[in-house]
Amino acid sequence: MKALVYHGRNDVRVDNVPDPKIEEPGDVIVKVSSTAICGSDLHLLDGMMPTMKEGDILGHEFMGEVVEVGADVTKFKKGDRVVVPFTIACGHCDYCDDELYSLCDNSNPNAEIAKANLGHSISGVYGYSHALGGFSGGQAEYVRVPYADVGPIKVPESLSDEQSLFLSDIFPTGYMAAENANIQPGDTVAIWGCGPVGQFAIKSAWMLGARRVIAIDDVPERLDLAEREGKAETIRTVGRKDVYEKLMEMTNGKGPDSCIDAVGAECHGDTMFGKVVDKTKEVLHAPMSRPYVLQQIMMSCKKAGTVSIPGVYIGMVNELPFGAAMNKALKFNMGQTHVQRYLQPLMAKIEAGEIDPSFVITHRMNLEDAPKAYDIFKKKEDKCIKVVMNP
Missing domain, CATH: 3.90.180.10 (Medium-chain alcohol dehydrogenases, catalytic domain)
Known part of the structure; x- marks a missing residue:
């Protein structure tokens, strides 16, 4: 064959x-x-x-x-x-x-x-x-x-x-991502990544009672689809400062109730503390995933909010602002x-x-x-x- x-x-x-x-x-x-x-x-x-x-x-x-x-x-x-x-x-x-x-x-x-x-x-x-x-x-x-x-x-x-x-x-993955986001009626849900899983997470967030869905990406056709088919509001950049400031503006400084990482290991963007992932991978000879989306989520999600991670991560993830996540009492749900x-x-x-x-x-x-x-x-x-x- x-x-x-x-x-x-x-x-x-x-x-x-x-x-x-x-x-x-x-x-x-x-x-x-x-x-x-x-x-x-x-x-x-x-x-x-x-x-x-x-x-x-x-x-x-x-x-x-x-x-x-x-x-x-x-x-x-x-x-x-x-x-x-x-x-x-x-x-x-x-x-x-x-x-x-x-x-x-x-x-x-x-x-x-x-x-x-x-x-x-x-x-x-x-x-x-x-x-x-x-x-x-x-x-x-x-x-x-x-x-x-x-x-x-x-x-x-x-x-x-x-x-x-x-x-x-991808349909069950997007749906489980929304389910893991602990969406309550009236919630604002932010979704990083408008690829296929992100598109199904958008659809599923509405099914589970979201009041607003905000989709984040920098690929025009994906964002267009999120707006057209997913009826989502969009942020058309992946820049760390731009995404954070826009989300604060859109949520009156509170942050989204739930954040979904539909990107995973090979995300693109600017890291908070310097781009050291590839160097660390080279030194440790270990699988390393990029931290950009998780950094943005940990800083942007509201206090006591929920983070859902359907995106695939491999090995270690460096440079996470875990202190912010802990002190904000964020809840994490993830998995295949x-x-x-x-x-x-x-x-x-x-x-x-x-x-x-x-x-x-x-x-x-x-x-x-x-x-x-x-x-x-x-x-x-x-x-x-x-x-x-x-x-």
Whole structure:
């Protein structure tokens, strides 16, 4: 089959690779009909995520048709159309019992590699390094899906791929981000980053009762989409002083009730104490994430406000004004998305017409063009916000 394969930093290619096979009785094989590039995939492309190996198949946002079924699978049959959550969960450990699926104890066979390289172990994730299980991803013609009775959800015929695909990650991620923001009726919510996750966080903040949503970015097409589709107010700069002063002006000096970091490790901006992240990374030989967004949030959020972090961070984050966060009594909620928890309720919202997730798609391409798609997406060329590929 054809698949997008990692060959090193900034080097991904579409190669011919062996078809996946049933390895465990709980597996299914899915023939991929649609797959997407996620912003967190760029951390792999840029070499930020440790334990990637040449030959790894990328991609964690995908859906398609079940074509093979393991002996123990009861939920699906051949021909079923499914969307697959990016987190892989066993369904019966203590964390899965508490619906904390991204913290599953059993789905990551490389827990010790994760602890050695990331300082922790979470669930397995498709196409996202050997620290997160070494599972082949879904930017391919076929993919093996373990723990099939726990993960995927069947897609009704009434919904298109483009309406359903983002249940795999970014719609639940944006929704959980808003849920973690502890939004109360009448609250003002500020969201850093108007990429796809930020766009869904905007939509979700309204669903959860926000009175005002303020979106922060410096990419015009993203901001335009946040205004047009998300009905958000916007701040069209990422400069530290500019963002802080504008938020104070917009909230009468109080600050937003909740702040959402939908950017993560590779944010751009001016740091508070000098740009030392790259030097620290070089000296310590450890993954380092940029602090700019978190600095702005800690200084801008109101006293006793809530900070929600869906953006992916890797390794350490330097130069945080933690004293300000502590003395302001900020509350922090963060983590990889417990996707399985949200599949049914968010599917219901799509079916009811409350949201059409396809609004973020700007580019539709073939899998053969995946390297070009990554380049366009990374460089934000051609007003690119979200790429969907069809094998």
